[in-house]
Amino acid sequence: MTSVLYDVPGPKARLYSLIGSAAGIVLILGVLAIAVITLAQQGIFDADRWEIFYGPMAPDVWNLIGQGIISTLTAAAVAAIIAFPLGIALCLLRISLIPWVRIPTQVVLEFLRGMPVVFMMLFVLLVFATGQFQAVVVGLVLYNAAIFAEILRAGIQSLPKGQREAGLAIGLRSFQSRMIIEFPQAVRRMLPSLVAQLVVLLKDTSLGYIVGYEELLRKIQIMADFLGPDFLFPAFFVGAAIYILINLTVSRIAIWIERRGSKKAAGGVAAPSLRTGLIVGGNDPVADDSVEGPGKK
Numbered sequence: 001m002t003s004v005l006y007d008v009p010g011p012k013a014r015l016y017s018l019i020g021s022a023a024g025i026v027l028i029l030g031v032l033a034i035a036v037i038t039l040a041q042q043g044i045f046d047a048d049r050w051e052i053f054y055g056p057m058a059p060d061v062w063n064l065i066g067q068g069i070i071s072t073l074t075a076a077a078v079a080a081i082i083a084f085p086l087g088i089a090l091c092l093l094r095i096s097l098i099p100w101v102r103i104p105t106q107v108v109l110e111f112l113r114g115m116p117v118v119f120m121m122l123f124v125l126l127v128f129a130t131g132q133f134q135a136v137v138v139g140l141v142l143y144n145a146a147i148f149a150e151i152l153r154a155g156i157q158s159l160p161k162g163q164r165e166a167g168l169a170i171g172l173r174s175f176q177s178r179m180i181i182e183f184p185q186a187v188r189r190m191l192p193s194l195v196a197q198l199v200v201l202l203k204d205t206s207l208g209y210i211v212g213y214e215e216l217l218r219k220i221q222i223m224a225d226f227l228g229p230d231f232l233f234p235a236f237f238v239g240a241a242i243y244i245l246i247n248l249t250v251s252r253i254a255i256w257i258e259r260r261g262s263k264k265a266a267g268g269v270a271a272p273s274l275r276t277g278l279i280v281g282g283n284d285p286v287a288d289d290s291v292e293g294p295g296k297k
Contacts, residue, residue: 044233052231053238061223068219069242075133075215076202079140083201086141087148092178094153112146118207125211132213136205144201151193155186188258195254199247206243216242 009017039045052061093105121139124130130138159182167177187194209218220239224232 039233049230050234052227052234064219064223065216065238065242068214068216069246071213071219072202072205072215073246075136075140075205075208075213079137079144079205080198080201082137083141083144084148086145087152088183090145090149091152091156092175094149095156095178097174109146109149112142113150115143117143117204118210121207121211132208132211135211136208136213136215139207140201140204143204144197147197147200148194151190151197152183152186154193155190156182158189159185191254191258195251198254199250202247202250203243 043049052058090105090109093101094109096102096105117139120142121135124138125132125135156178163181163185164177167181168174172180205215206217208215209221212218214222216239220235224235227235
């Protein structure tokens, strides 16, 4: 089928695309090969540098890494649990029809979105004299709540106006229409953006080392400083692998939730019939009577 958005590429365009893809793959492999050779010449892949993960020191090293993972996940989970409902509340205030509610909320959201997360963590720690964990969580909550609010607002604005009008027509109040009809659709529509922001939130926990919070990055840095520069690359390599694994797990869980929700939505829609004036396939007795029944030619 010919797309209406662009012309179907011809033989030459497909050939050029294939050549460009092959050249890009070769270039990437070449850069990786150079990096691996350089690291090998520096002795990065020597067994004694990786012995900390399977040798006599392995229990202490993995215990330290485990503590960092727990601290990272704890801060991210608490911040996400607080930030998402707060984002919903800010979104409702942002789309309010009352100007003296909507305009100040917009100013607050723009302020929070423009502030660096590290600055907010330091501000909470130094001004309010809180602990490191509280400073990290509050900084993450303030920033991510503003982002969640804007994502949800964009999702609501992308819905057809008939959705809200239908809710009001059946007797729902404005708030009920928002929460029952519009918000579920907005969340489902903006789920990829929400998941991407959750991944950003998880990664931003690494900024906690600036305020002294011993999350995963801070633990790895402590371990590398204690063991010496020879173990710097292995320590940070394992830390990066753990971060990637956690983020991929979060993304896969979100994809599973999205697919499950789509299946439920598809399974809950009844097939239309000719009783509503729509043509359907299959052996519908109503359809058969309408085509060839008593008194019909």
